Amino acid sequence: MSKIAVVTDSNSGITQAEGKELGINVIPMPFMIGESEFFEDINLSQDEFYEKLKGGENISTSQPNLTVVGDLWRELLKEYDEIIHIPMSSGLSGSCQSAYMLSQEDEFDGKVFVIDNQRISVTQRQSAIDARDLAAKGFSGQEIADILIRDKFKSSIYIMLDTLFYLKKGGRITPAAAAIGTLLKLKPVLQIQGEKLDAFSKARTSSIGRDQMINAIKNDIETRFGGLEKAKENVYLEIAYTYDLTAAEDFKQQVLTHFPGFDIVVNPLSLSVACHIGPGAIALATCMITPELK
Numbered sequence: 539m540s541k542i543a544v545v546t547d548s549n550s551g552i553t554q555a556e557g558k559e560l561g562i563n564v565i566p567m568p569f570m571i572g573e574s575e576f577f578e579d580i581n582l583s584q585d586e587f588y589e590k591l592k593g594g595e596n597i598s599t600s601q602p603n604l605t606v607v608g609d610l611w612r613e614l615l616k617e618y619d620e621i622i623h624i625p626m627s628s629g630l631s632g633s634c635q636s637a638y639m640l641s642q643e644d645e646f647d648g649k650v651f652v653i654d655n656q657r658i659s660v661t662q663r664q665s666a667i668d669a670r671d672l673a674a675k676g677f678s679g680q681e682i683a684d685i686l687i688r689d690k691f692k693s694s695i696y697i698m699l700d701t702l703f704y705l706k707k708g709g710r711i712t713p714a715a716a717a718i719g720t721l722l723k724l725k726p727v728l729q730i731q732g733e734k735l736d737a738f739s740k741a742r743t744s745s746i747g748r749d750q751m752i753n754a755i756k757n758d759i760e761t762r763f764g765g766l767e768k769a770k771e772n773v774y775l776e777i778a779y780t781y782d783l784t785a786a787e788d789f790k791q792q793v794l795t796h797f798p799g800f801d802i803v804v805n806p807l808s809l810s811v812a813c814h815i816g817p818g819a820i821a822l823a824t825c826m827i828t829p830e831l832k
Contacts, residue, residue, distance in 0.1 A: 542673035542682070543618040545610065547602060547633070548578040549626035550662040551778065551805035562666050563614065565607060567810055568600045575600075578809050587809050588781045588817050599810045601633040604640050611640075611650055620649050620679035622669040624686070626810065627656040627730075651683040655690035658730065659808050660776035661825045664693075668828050675830070685830060693825035694758045695730040695778070696738060697807075698747040700818025727751060728815070748789060751822040752796055763826055771832075773824045775800045778807040781817035789820055 545563040546552060557564035566577040571590055576582035591597055607623075614621055623641070628634035634654050641650040657665050665686055672682045725747040729738035738754065741747035755775070756766060764772040775797055779786035786804050793802060807821060 539676050540619040540673075540678055541617070542620045542622060542669075542679055543614040544622050544624070544666055544669045544673065545614070546624045546662060546666040547626060549658050549808040549810050550624070550666055551659050551808060552663055552666065554579050560667065561670055563610065565602050565610065567808075568602060569809065569813075570598045570600060571595055582809075584781070584806055584809070587812070591812070592817060597813055599813055601636055604636055607637060608640055608646075611646060615646075615649060620651065622651050622653060622673070622679060622682050622686075624653045624655070624657070624662060624665050624669060626658045626662060626808070628654045649679075651679045653683055653686045655686045657690070657693060657825075658811065659695065659778045659821070660803055660805050660823050661693040661695060663803070663805065664774055664776070664825050668831060671831050672828070677830070685828060689826060689828060691731070692763065693731075693823065694755065694762075695821055695823040696751040696754050697728045697730070697778075697811075697815065697819055697821040698741065698744065698751060699726050699728065699815050700744075701816050727754075729754075748792060748820070752793060755822055755824050756796070758824060763824065769797065770799060772827055774803070774827060776803045776805070776823040776825075778805055778821040778823065780807045780812045780815065780819040782820070785818075786820055789822075793822065 543563060545565065547565040548567045552562060552564050554564055566580045569576045569582060572595060611621055623637055625634040625637050634652065638652040640646065641652045655665055669682050669686065672685060725741040725744055727738045727741060727747050727750055729736050739750050741750055759769050759773055760766050775793065777786050777790055790802050790804055794800065807819065
């Protein structure tokens with residue numbers, strides 16, 4: 539049986555400390571703030587990031603340095619036979635394609651499997667845990683890669699924004715649309731399903747937005763993931779947030795009234811996503827339980 543290492547990046551929401559507990563290697567995502575480079579959870583904490591973001595500093599995201607990625611793979615291959623590498627969705631970053639090209643080099647070919655299963659945040663986190671658990675069950679690197687790719691569309695994330703300011707700043711909506719939305723106090727709900735971040739709906743209040751996300755997840759479970767009656771057997775539920783843990787915990791209690799008995803993971807949203815949506819956002823996600831792990 540092959541000995542398999544699992545690698546992901548900090549877009550999964552897995553911290554360096556949690557990665558050690560889970561047995562998953564986490565590459566910190568780099569950020570440029572002004573003229574300085576920072577690395578998530580190394581010399582840039584969640585609190586520091588949001589302090590700089592709300593302070594108006596110019597923050598941009600970047601891909602992990604391929605030299606760093608390659609060095610980590612080489613070090614792991616001294617102890618492991620194969621590596622499953624799960625970066626953030628290729629639809630949201632070029633880091634996946636860069637890692638894939640690196641994996642085709644002779645020293646890594648056939649040993650490193652880069653998985654573009656189009657996940658981010660809590661669903662990416664679950665993919666990394668699934669890969670670890672499949673490896674523990676004796677699946678090979680190729681078999682794990684095939685399973686994760688097979689199930690790549692079996693997840694959904696809905697994100698409600700607190701403000702349109704950061705979408706406007708990033709050029710994703712026009713200043714006029716942002717001004718109208720702010721005037722009307724709209725709470726846009728975005729959707730990640732597959733490779734893109736798309737508009738889903740607009741809510742007049744946060745309460746309506748939270749209800750919309752719950753209903754959307756219910757609909758996905760009913761129509762795509764085996765039905766609400768068997769939800770607990772078939773899906774995970776997860777909540778992600780930017781900055782406001784108290785609001786996320788309150789939302790968790792609301793979700794539990796609709797899905798009693800679920801063990802709901804609550805994690806911070808990726809800082810790479812937070813750059814574009816700002817503080818105060820909250821998300822509800824679901825993904826299928828891998829049949830091989832039931």
